[in-house]
Amino acid sequence: MAHDERRLQVLRAIVQDFVSTNDPVGSKALAERHDLGVSPATIRNDMAVLEEQGYIAQPHTSAGRVPTDKGYRLFVDRLSAVKPLSGAERKAIEKFLDGAVDLHDVLGRTVRLLAQLTRQVAVVQYPTLSRSAVRHLEVVQVAGSRLLLVLITDTGRVEQRVVECPVDVDAECVAELRALLNSAFTGAKLADAGGKVPDLVDTAPLHLRPLVAAVSAALVETLVEPGEDRLVVGGTANLTRTALDLPGTVRPILEALEEQVVVLKLISEVDTGGTVVVRIGEENAHEALTGASVVSVGYGSPDRALGGLGIVGPTRMDYPTNMAAVRAVARYVGQLLAES
């Protein structure tokens, strides 16, 4: 029916107006600002239906209407065209990210860029270890029985770990150990590392076995340990810009970011290649993020997911623009890291 179509237009208009003004929007204002070709009265009827269906709500009787989570959902799924970035923005992305000297730097720039572009809180996950491969393993002696194991992945990520050995070791042993580890692990996916350990221990020269066992164990441990997935957060100041809404909404979000639960969300959705995922309000499992939306996407080259990145902001955000920004940044970062 033509009516359904128009009702959706109305919903779209409501979302757009509300996002830009932050005021509940009424029928009259709608009729004025958008040429829907019908009178306020008609819009009122449509709004009544939309409210009944749960897409919009009024904060209190005789105020304008506000989109519900369900309303935003429909908007994102069916009513919004992804807004292409301006040329200037593309340039800015490029300019901002080029010239990064290492992984830390890349991710730091990324998070700042994303925060600036979307004016929201940005979150970038380090490339997951389990999806990475070993580029090099380094063993450095710290003290008699204490070794420092340094893992360098093909994504440029560097992890370190102190290993306590059962016995004292000398420099020669360290060298042997290093060679052994590298020949065994270099090039291997870290996800497969666990499987290789027993074999490696068995075939190692007898005097090295305890060492190999201890170091390998440490290596595997870094993988499974919670917190193996590091996170960079930026743009938290943007939360306050938003938070005129309800005081007391900033707190839980900051807490959630610090506890890094957001990253779990990101990870669990990253497998989808290149599709931007939007979680709106109540759709977020964690209750601290009720009232917030998360826009996230995986980054990496097409054949190889590396990690996730995204933004966190109020449900009342400019989805089309932000989704475009998140996607564009992810693409660029993916390329950049694939090169190195």
Add this chain to the structure above:
Amino acid sequence: MAHDERRLQVLRAIVQDFVSTNDPVGSKALAERHDLGVSPATIRNDMAVLEEQGYIAQPHTSAGRVPTDKGYRLFVDRLSAVKPLSGAERKAIEKFLDGAVDLHDVLGRTVRLLAQLTRQVAVVQYPTLSRSAVRHLEVVQVAGSRLLLVLITDTGRVEQRVVECPVDVDAECVAELRALLNSAFTGAKLADAGGKVPDLVDTAPLHLRPLVAAVSAALVETLVEPGEDRLVVGGTANLTRTALDLPGTVRPILEALEEQVVVLKLISEVDTGGTVVVRIGEENAHEALTGASVVSVGYGSPDRALGGLGIVGPTRMDYPTNMAAVRAVARYVGQLLAES
């Protein structure tokens, strides 16, 4: 004079009451809560003097008094006894920090601990590179002419950097290069590294010279580059607890933290060995931190400063307790890092 003495008592009482209640404090309440042995009227006279001297102020006529920055300063300098930590707190520190597996982990735990202990925003600086010594240098080939230089310091800090070489290199060259670099730099203070470079280049085998030059340049560059000093921030959620005061005070602080100007403050004060430094309100150079106080201290072993750590909070904070916490944590972290 006995009067001066009592006036200071009054100031102390005002600070204490105001910190705990967040309400301007009046003469009557003071007389009740602290046994100063005089009547409210007398206290009023003292308060008039204190106000004239600039130690306290009234938000508006006929409200109670509030300490000024100058008042807090006097309180911190002369009126507060450092409050020793409870046994439970000491235990907590120990428990919290033990079991850290690497530097990243140590500093992450430290910042959480400090934030939790003081209920303020905590800031921890990575051990400065320039004060560290080289434990090991690793060179890994990434592509034909592209090398990854990994620096491991004696504080456990690991830095990486991609180096573009003027020419393609083979595996053998890389091995030679690595040996050369390590024999030259291992054990050396990074601050001295710059001076060693020319000599190293001159004495290197001819075919390695361009490589050595490029890599050394990259190494030196990591030192001088702004941002060589990394920062961990935690407990930002605590800002909101405080911010009932004035909305609009949170924003600039978050921004300052992200721009890492705070770290500059920390660094510039770290040289003093073990003394806790307090910057109150306007004393902070950066205008975003007007209205906030910074409590900071250097950490490291007695003979060797490593970096700084501290907290940022409202001027209205519990200085004695927080100073004690900052100091205790710094001591413990210093020990911990000295060991490894």
Add this chain to the structure above:
DNA sequence: GGCTGGCACTCGCACGGGCGGAGTGCCAAA
């Protein structure tokens, strides 16, 4: 049947006056 204009109704909010209370400053007396 759906759209439109008109109209009465409902609230929230901003404005303003009145009140109470906390706190001060000053003064005179001990």
Add this chain to the structure above:
DNA sequence: TTTGGCACTCCGCCCGTGCGAGTGCCAGCC
């Protein structure tokens, strides 16, 4: 120099009012 008393000031709160925005409904129109 301290103290109790007292008048004064001013903030914050409560409440009543008026206004305006927005709605829902209804009767008429296309």
